[in-house]
Amino acid sequence: MDSRLTYGCMGLGGAWDAPDYGAEEIEAASSAVEAALSIGISRFDHADIYGRGKSEAVFGELLARDSGLRARIQIQSKVGIRLGEAGGLGSYDLSGQAILDGVAGSLRRLQTDYLDLLLLHRPDPLLDPAEVGDAVGRLLEDGAIRAIGVSNMSSAQLEPCRTTFPCCSPPISWS
Numbered sequence: 001m002d003s004r005l006t007y008g009c010m011g012l013g014g015a016w017d018a019p020d021y022g023a024e025e026i027e028a029a030s031s032a033v034e035a036a037l038s039i040g041i042s043r044f045d046h047a048d049i050y051g052r053g054k055s056e057a058v059f060g061e062l063l064a065r066d067s068g069l070r071a072r073i074q075i076q077s078k079v080g081i082r083l084g085e086a087g088g089l090g091s092y093d094l095s096g097q098a099i100l101d102g103v104a105g106s107l108r109r110l111q112t113d114y115l116d117l118l119l120l121h122r123p124d125p126l127l128d129p130a131e132v133g134d135a136v137g138r139l140l141e142d143g144a145i146r147a148i149g150v151s152n153m154s155s156a157q158l159e160p161c162r163t164t165f166p167c168c169s170p171p172i173s174w175s
Contacts, residue, residue, distance in 0.1 A: 006043040006076070007036040013054030019109035020052050027056045030065075037072065046110070047121055048102045055107055060111035076117035076153055077106045080124060096135035102168035103144055118145040123157040 012032065014025040033044070056077065063069055079102030084090030095175050103118060118139065122133070139145045 002028075003040055003042045003074075006042045007032070008039050009043045009055050009059060010045075010050040011055070013051035013056075013058040015130050016051060017120045018054075021051075021058050025054075025058055025067060030062055031082070033059075033062055033069075042165055043074040043076065043116075045076050045078075046106065047081070048106050048109075049081050049083055049121075053105070056109035060109050064111050068096065070112055074116040075110060075112065075117060076149075077110070078119040078121035079103060079106070080121040090115075091120045092124040094120055094127045094132055096131040099132065099135040099157045100138070103139055107144060114143055115145045117147045117149055119149045119151040119152070121151050144175050 009029075012025070013028040014021045036044070038041075044059065046059065048056065049056075050056065053139040061076075061120065073101065079099050080091045080092055080094045082098070099120075107113065117137070136145070136148050140148070
């Protein structure tokens with residue numbers, strides 16, 4: 001089930017500025033997922049902001065339609081970007097509450113009980129490592145996520161978290 005390639009789901013759910021999705025977007029997503037699976041891609045990448053949530057919601061429709069699909073795939077999603085007015089970039093937010101709320105929203109839209117991997121989407125200059133670690137630790141303990149990672153961050157940006165993420169045992173180390 002663990003594939004080396006990942007299918008990016010940002011394009012699922014229709015146009016970014018469309019207010020909703022329908023049967024056409026669900027069928028397009030179904031075709032894309034089946035095509036990915038047919039060539040051995042079983043990891044699907046989401047973010048809570050993709051399509052303003054529609055990408056995850058459409059994928060959730062597929063999971064609801066096919067009770068065996070979840071067991072055949074891995075789902076990763078990202079949190080940490082707040083959309084501004086008119087749906088554009090607002091700010092980066094990796095506060096503990098934003099992480100917890102982002103994961104809860106993703107799970108609801110995806111219609112699943114857990115994420116195989118949660119990625120912190122972008123560096124947040126106001127990040128409090130202990131707060132992030134507490135939130136991620138709770139999610140791991142509750143089974144809402146199975147693993148944690150980062151997206152679009154350098155090791156220097158993660159250095160403050162290296163020893164303060166209580167969820168990381170042993171603490172994060174860089175080679």
